[in-house]
Every structure is written in structure tokens, then in C-alpha cells.
Amino acid sequence: MRNLKDILGIEHSIGQAPMLGVTTPAMVAAIANEGGLGTLPLGGLPVEMCDKLIKQTKELTNKPFAVNVFLNPLVxxxxxxxxxxxxxxxxxxxxxxxxxxxxxxxxxDTYMPLVELAIAHGIKVICFTFGCFTPPEIERLHQEGIYLIGTATTLEEAQYLSDHTIDAITLQGIEAGGHRGSFLHDTTEQNLPLDQLFNQVINSSIDKPLIVTGGLYKGSQARKYIDKGAAFATFGSLFIASDESNAMDYQKNLLSKGTPVxxxxxxxxxxxxxxxxxxxxxxxxxxxxxxxxxxxxxxxxxxxxxxxxxxxxxxxxxxxxCGINSHFAAKHNIKHIFNKLTKEFYEY
Structure with missing residues (x-):
């Protein structure tokens, strides 16, 4: 199996979680420029705005980055x-x-106009949450050479994504900030801490690259998961207080104090x-x-x-x-924060 870094066209096994309302093109581009996988959140936004955001990101980097879409059903x-x-x-x-x-x-709004936009822009990695693409959509996207990363909060959801030929699976621990990626059940009762969820999936018959997220704040944590069989790790809350973040100043100031919230x-x-x-x-x-x-x-x-x-x-x-360990967020530029993560990762 090819290394996931090679498939994604990046240098490090570390990336940035999509955080709608917080993530900016500058954040995504900074992560990409440092060799990680930046992810631009598009879910719930108008197509015209998404087009502008992708163009802005491309102006700041020529490296690969992913986009994130919401696959929530119409209610x-x-x-x-x-x-x-x-x-x-x-x-x-x-x-x-x-x-x-x-x-x-x-x-x-339906999600396919955003997917078509991503295809038109030559985006080769689409991650998604709140659901799963249909078999015809998956076949079409694979024909377009797009790598698909789904989100699972339970072993059952991870198995569903695997059965539907999704290329890689993000395992979202209960510690994670923002929306739960749950899609089979509208409940958190079956949601587990990341470590327990990972152990369940890694010891199952699922044979897909696994990405871990939720409560991570040090590069050494990512390294531990990768040493245990994960392919990749994403960080979210750690970037909330960054210069490039679009979070409220109140939240940035509160988290950067270093006191648990x-x-x-x-x-x-x-x-x-x-x-x-x-x-x-x-x-x-x-x-x-x-x-x-x-x-x-x-x-x-x-x-x-x-x-x-x-x-x-x-x-x-x-x-x-934000997640349960968001008080580790630092007021600094993304380059500094990401390079600290990679240093912790390789020195572990």
C-alpha cells in the first residue's frame, strides 16, 4: 500500500482539521506550504463564496490541499x-x-454543486462529514482521480465507509471540537474517546488508511497513533488562536491563557x-x-x-x-505552530 503522504502529495503525516468559521485560506495555505495537509471547509457555504475561497487559497500556495463538504440529508x-x-x-x-x-x-442546499466546483478547480482530495456519497457519486469521483476521506464516530460508521469503497477514514474522538461527524445515528451515546475508537477500528477487519482526530495537541501524540497503525493525524483546536484564524478575539484570548475551559x-x-x-x-x-x-x-x-x-x-x-484540550492553543502564526508540531513528531 502506498504511503498516505505520497498519495496526498505532502511531506508530513499531520494536517489541519476543517473548522468552518475559523479556518481561512491563509491558514490552509500556511499548512500546505509547510508540508502538511490543509483543509478548506466549504460545507453550508454558497457556491460563489466557495469559489472565491478556493481561488484565494490557490493564490497563497501551489501545494495540494483538501476541501471539506457536508453530506447531511435534506430534512x-x-x-x-x-x-x-x-x-x-x-x-x-x-x-x-x-x-x-x-x-x-x-x-x-445540496452538496453536489460544491463537489462539481472542487472538480473544476482540480482539487484531488475531498473529505466529508455528516454522511456518505452514494455509490454512483463515489464511482464518478474516483474516475475523476479524487481521493475520498470520510468521517466516522463509531466502528459501525467506519465499517459503512469502508464497505462503500471510501479511500480513507477519519476517526473522530468524542474529545473533538465542533460538529460530530455522526451519520448513522443522531446520538452521542456510542461515541468514544479517540483512543478507544481507534483501538476498535484498528483491530477490526477494516483495511483502510485511518486518520485520527479529536483532543490532539502535541506532535508526539500523532506519532504514537501512527506507530500503532494510523496513517495520519489532524489537529483543530490547536490552531484556533493563530494569527490566521477567523475565531473571535474573545475565544483566542481565552484559549491562549492555557487554563482548561x-x-x-x-x-x-x-x-x-x-x-x-x-x-x-x-x-x-x-x-x-x-x-x-x-x-x-x-x-x-x-x-x-x-x-x-x-x-x-x-x-x-x-x-x-473547540475541543476538550483547546487551552493548548497558542497565539502565534501557523508556520510556527505547525513546525513545532512536526518537531515534536519527529523527536518523539
Whole structure:
């Protein structure tokens, strides 16, 4: 089997996890220029914006990089559930001097236009989450010479991806920040710490390159997993406080203090399980006992709230996604952070 580094066209077995809202073209390009795999998140964004982001990244690097897409299924709109949630959101916003406009249109975009865009740009690595491509789509993408990396949070999901001829599998431990990649079950009950999940999969009949992610913050951790049979490791939260990150200054300052922060899994912002810094909005929605519409409906309902909170620097009403070890994030440029990781990796 060819080494995954050779397949991806990179120098190191370390990469950057896609973090929508945090990752920038500058971050992806910096990782790529240092010999790692940078990943540009496209999921949930308009095609025109994705086109611009890919072009910006290409202007900053001539090295390979991946794009990430969401394969979430289209969901049925429950108007009564939406009305109850909008009533709650309007009350919460009114009490906190945040404007709220009733949403009446819930456009659910499909992922194939983003995939076609990636093909047009010559992207050769597509990673995905929240689902799996259909067999005809997989055949088409393989014919285009595209390497496919799926996301699994359980052994069952890893087996599903393997059975569907996905080229490599990212194993996402429960420690990871941001959205869970779960797609077979809308629950976190079967989700395991990365070490346990990896041991389950590596000792199974699955014969695919395995990528580990979730709670990693040192190059030596990546090396340990690779010594045990993993092919690659990705880091996410470690890059949140970087110069190139688009995270709120509040989050960057908080994480760079080096003090552990309280994170929790919630559906409050998007309707899909995600881990982030516990805040007022999470508590108000989670404790309301009101049914949360599924992704992407809830994500659409809270989009303007999150945008306003970020613009006005109100962290208690924005989604501050990060993992359980995010306090190891450093305020520095990506080149410095990544080179420190590779040094730790090779010196272990």
C-alpha cells in the first residue's frame, strides 16, 4: 500500500482539521506550504463564496490541499416545531438586546454543486462529514482521480465507509471540537474517546488508511497513533488562536491563557451535536425543554444571532466550537505552530 503522504502529495503525516468559521485560506495555505495537509471547509457555504475561497487559497500556495463538504440529508420541515423555537429565540434575544428577525424561508442546499466546483478547480482530495456519497457519486469521483476521506464516530460508521469503497477514514474522538461527524445515528451515546475508537477500528477487519482526530495537541501524540497503525493525524483546536484564524478575539484570548475551559456537547446552535465553550445561549436553549429542529433548520434559525454576536463581540451568543484540550492553543502564526508540531513528531 502506498504511503498516505505520497498519495496526498505532502511531506508530513499531520494536517489541519476543517473548522468552518475559523479556518481561512491563509491558514490552509500556511499548512500546505509547510508540508502538511490543509483543509478548506466549504460545507453550508454558497457556491460563489466557495469559489472565491478556493481561488484565494490557490493564490497563497501551489501545494495540494483538501476541501471539506457536508453530506447531511435534506430534512422535513416541521412548521410547529419551528414556530416554537422561533418564539423562544425571539424571547431570548429580546431579553439580551439582540435583534431577531423571523425566518420564513429554509433553503436546504445540496452538496453536489460544491463537489462539481472542487472538480473544476482540480482539487484531488475531498473529505466529508455528516454522511456518505452514494455509490454512483463515489464511482464518478474516483474516475475523476479524487481521493475520498470520510468521517466516522463509531466502528459501525467506519465499517459503512469502508464497505462503500471510501479511500480513507477519519476517526473522530468524542474529545473533538465542533460538529460530530455522526451519520448513522443522531446520538452521542456510542461515541468514544479517540483512543478507544481507534483501538476498535484498528483491530477490526477494516483495511483502510485511518486518520485520527479529536483532543490532539502535541506532535508526539500523532506519532504514537501512527506507530500503532494510523496513517495520519489532524489537529483543530490547536490552531484556533493563530494569527490566521477567523475565531473571535474573545475565544483566542481565552484559549491562549492555557487554563482548561468548560466545553459541552450541544444541539442548541445548529440542531446537530457539536462541542464548544459552554455559554449562556447553550444553557438557555438546552434547558428550555423545547424540541430543537434538526440541522440545518436550527442552524438557519440561529445564523443571524451568531453573526450579530460575532460582529458585536458578544461571545455568550456565538458558537465557540473547540475541543476538550483547546487551552493548548497558542497565539502565534501557523508556520510556527505547525513546525513545532512536526518537531515534536519527529523527536518523539
Amino acid at each position: 422535513t420541515q416541521d412548521d410547529s416545531q419551528i414556530d416554537l423555537m422561533q418564539h423562544l429565540l425571539s424571547k431570548v434575544c429580546l431579553s439580551n438586546n439582540i435583534p431577531y428577525t423571523q425566518i420564513t424561508e429554509f433553503k436546504q 468548560k466545553t459541552k456537547l450541544t444541539k442548541s446552535f445548529s440542531g446537530k451535536w457539536a462541542r464548544g465553550i459552554d455559554n449562556n445561549f447553550m444553557e438557555l436553549i438546552d434547558q428550555s425543554n423545547i424540541s430543537i429542529p434538526p440541522y440545518p433548520i436550527q442552524n438557519i434559525l440561529t445564523q443571524n444571532i451568531r453573526f450579530f454576536a460575532k460582529q458585536k463581540n458578544i461571545p455568550n451568543f456565538n458558537s465557540l466550537w
